[in-house]
Amino acid sequence: MSGAAPPARAVSPLQRLVQGAPLRQPLHVALVHFPIGLLTLGTLADVASRIADVPGIVRVAGWLLGFGLGAAGIAAVVGFVDWWDIRADHAAKRLGIYHLAANLSAVAAYAASALVRRPDLDAAATPGLALALSVAGFALLGAGGYLGGHLVYQEGIGVGRHRRATGTPADTLHGRERRAEGWADVAPREALGPGETLRVEVDGIVMAIADIDGRLYAFGEFCTHRFGPLSEGSFEGHEVTCPWHGSCFDVRTGEVVRGPAKAPVATYEVTARDGRILVRATGP
Amino acid sequence: MKAFLQGAWLGHPLHVALVHVPAGLWPAALAFDLLANAGVGGSSLPRAATFAIALGLVVALAAVAPGFADWVDIDHRKPASRLGLAHLSLNTLALLVFAAELRMRLGWPADVRRVPAEAVWLSVLGTILVAVAAKIGSRMVFDYGTSVARLSKDRWRRIAAEGGTRVDGGGDGA
Secondary structure: OOOOOOOOOOOOHHHHHHOOHHHOOOHHHHHOHHHHHHHHHHHHHHHHHHHOOOOOHHHHHHHHHHHHHHHHHHHHHHHHHHHHOOOOOOHHHHHHHHHHHHHHHHHHHHHHHHHHHHHHOOOOOOOHHHHHHHHHHHHHHHHHHHHHHHHHHOOOOOOOHHHOOOOOOOOEEEOOEEOHHHOEEEEEHHHOOOOOEEEEEEOOEEEEEEEEOOEEEEEEOEOOOOOOEHHHOEEEOOEEEOOOOOOEEEOOOOOEEEOOOOOOOOEEEEEEEOOEEEEEOOOO | OHHHHHOOOOOOOHHHHHOHHHHHHHHHHHHHHHHHHOOOOOOHHHHHHHHHHHHHHHHHHHHHHHHHHHHHOOOOOOHHHHHHHHHHHHHHHHHHHHHHHHHHHHOOOOOOOOOOHHHHHHHHHHHHHHHHHHHHHHHHHHOOOOOOOOOOHHHHHHHHHHOOOOOOOOOOOO
16 A cells, blocks of 8 residues: 555646646647757758858857757756656656756757857867767757657657646555455545546556546546556546547446547446545456 | 658657757747847848758758658548648748748848848748647647557557556557
8 A cells, every 4th residue: 555655746827837738738849849950950050160161150050059058948947847747657757867868968068069169159160079069969969859759759748738637646556455355445535636536556457546526436547549548637527538649438437438449448446435545456 | 651751760750850940940040030130149140040941941841741641640530630731731831931031041141130121021921830830730749649659559558458458449540
């Protein structure tokens, strides 16, 4: 049993704003176009300065790096908030750290490149060290961007998040403590507020538990279409909508209300007893 | 060929990786021109803007075919399919606007410090077009899940199966 950590999180209006809920997309993803575009062009200008005679290009590249670094700094802060929000045991939590590390290294390399060239911005070509740092920065930026693409398209981070009114589960709870008749004890009842969800594992079965108007419902965590996380879904009445492709299920029966999913999700018995949430994972 | 354009070798969509360059650089070109006209940066910023428009055009052209390859996989009855057409149309217009502006700018001397109003207005128009198009593209991904978990569906199927989910109903689409 692990009811110690707060399993569901409140989400503040400021966090929703920084995460881009009013935009209906992650703000971080919109912002990163600017550093990626500007720093890429900066490196290209540095390389061009060594190949062709373009007067003033070192200064132009310096401006590009300066603006690119400023934009990267803003995007980083917003991205960190998105990372904070990822469930602790999600594979993307670690991937996000690599994404951050690669991009911060890129920023460091570009910043060093900008500093190295600063004494002679009217040089005919970007000096060797500044060029090397700029190219290294570009490689790191590519790696960071690649991992960012993985976070969205492989892991589904940020997809459909703006539709969710409450915070998403901070971790998966493991129902290891048993009561009579196969009930597993997963959390204190007060861990789950109205409109919130828990992500729970019992005997290897992963499920979502939702509090809808004070009543508890337990159902399969994975959408039956592309297996998106229903514990991060949005709720309307007794219907949960998958954040990824919008499949909608009735949490009382598990039946599909709206596709693309075709198969129902499993439902499980759940109850509140003596201030604890108990579930029975008897399988689908 | 379709798998290559969709970015199967990359692990995620090629189109969305490429579009960061024009979507970032074209609005930046407008910002550079406005800063230059405010007296910042001498001739460096108008030149940076010209380079930004040029690289944006090259990468935007490269992004068309991969974007189309992503689009043909969307079920035509779904809203994301029509959004994709609007996204393509507006981006094509943005591309034409910036191509016209680049032609104009290539005729300028290297030491231009003030950007003529007609070039600024073209950048404003192109930036609005690409911003709306990008917004539609982001709606396809973050509202409708286009290309999300497409290349990772086998891994998710395994994770879901291990977590006690029936995985025989995993469908196509989106």
